[in-house]
Amino acid sequence: MRIGIALAAVALGVCGSVASGASAGGDGARAAVLTDAERARCAEKPTRRERRACRRRARNRLDLARPFAPTSFWNTPLAANAPIDVRSSAYVDRLQHLLDRWVPYVNTTRYSTPVYTVPRDQPRVHVTLDKESGGDLQTAFETVPVPSHAQPAAGSDGHMVVWQPSRDRMWEFWMARRLSDGWHARYGGRIKNVSQSPGHYTAVQSRSGRYLEHPLWGASATSLPLLGGLIRIDEMRAGRIDHALAIALPEIRAGAYSWPAQRTDGTARHPDAIPEGTRLRIDPGVDLDQLQMAPSVRAMAIAAQRYGIVVRDGAGAVTFFAEDPSPTGTNLFLGLDGLFGVRYIDQALREFPWDRLQVLKTDMTYLPQKGILARSAE
Secondary structure, three states, X not given: OOEOOOOOOOEOOOOOOOXXXXXXXXXXXXXXXXXXXXHHHHHOOOOHHHHHHHHHHHHHHHHHOOOOOOXXXXXXXXXXXXXXXXXXXXXXXXXXXXXXXXXXXXXXXXXXXXXXXXXXXXXXXXXXXXXXXXXXXXXXXXXXOOOOOOOOXXXXXXXXXXXXXXXXXXXXXXXXXXXXXXXXXXEEEXXXXXXXXXXXXXXXXXXXXXXXXXXXXXXXXXXXXXXXXXXXXXXXXXXXXXXXXXEEEXXXXXXXXXXXXXXXXXXXXXXXXXXXXXXXXXXOOOOHHHOOOOHHHXXXXXXXXXXXXXEEEEEOOEEEEEEOOHHHOOOOOOOOOOOOOXXXXXXXXHHOOHHHEEEXXXXXXXXOOOOOOEEEEO
């Protein structure tokens, strides 16, 4: 499943200041850090109790935007001394080569993901899996709380996420579409305990042996959930991203992938082609305050330095993913007054410190033409 982007540059546009940081306890729990705007708004409350309640509500709102367990690789800050892959320099050089050929981008209104967060009482509908031998995945799609106004992302991938926090469940779809007989999808997945999920699909079976969740489910090429690494609208409004970012690249390595990816659709045979699942981060020694960046790009860079970047898909360009704003009825990213705060996000992303990236130690799975999968650290 390959991800595309619009060929024409789209006018995009982040409001608010970027927070100074986030702390994490030894158990992986995260403490949300309020932006200057949030602090100022809460400071206007007349009593100390109301100010504390205001700050607590603001933190809770931000926490809601981050799915998966606090210990998930998406949500856990990286240690400064995290092991670096022996091929880190070669992979970063390869990424620079890709950037010389394709502009960096952030997918929003096309080839990204609209997220429909629904209440407990949302009516459920049948979603037909248009795939032979769908088996247990079709069972997972039998009753899905898809809103009546839902629509998948524009583009051939037709991605869409339905998230029901009250039941701690998430469904995602590839090539979703609504036909005369109801909703259909070519593939996708369901996670039943999102708040406890490691951030990728796992093997969960019922007593009868039926799969309630399968490692190879999922709408992305890696089986990594679409919610993973997605820059949410509320995060852009707050000016802070407290999780790793997802990225898609051209010319993905064939025949191998690295954890946390569960599979790959790579086809490139170049010796330095980057595998799906590769985790990158900005060198923790880089002082981002000394670099010139638009506020939106700075928020992304801070997240990339603290939590990292995960190669989630192949694409027609080097592209991150921001939540598709279609459910809001308007393009919230558009123009200087939009959430990115810049006219052209591809130009602003040139200021991202691409040359200061590092590749964390990979945990590779190789796909021989015949035989059993072979796992090895590379």
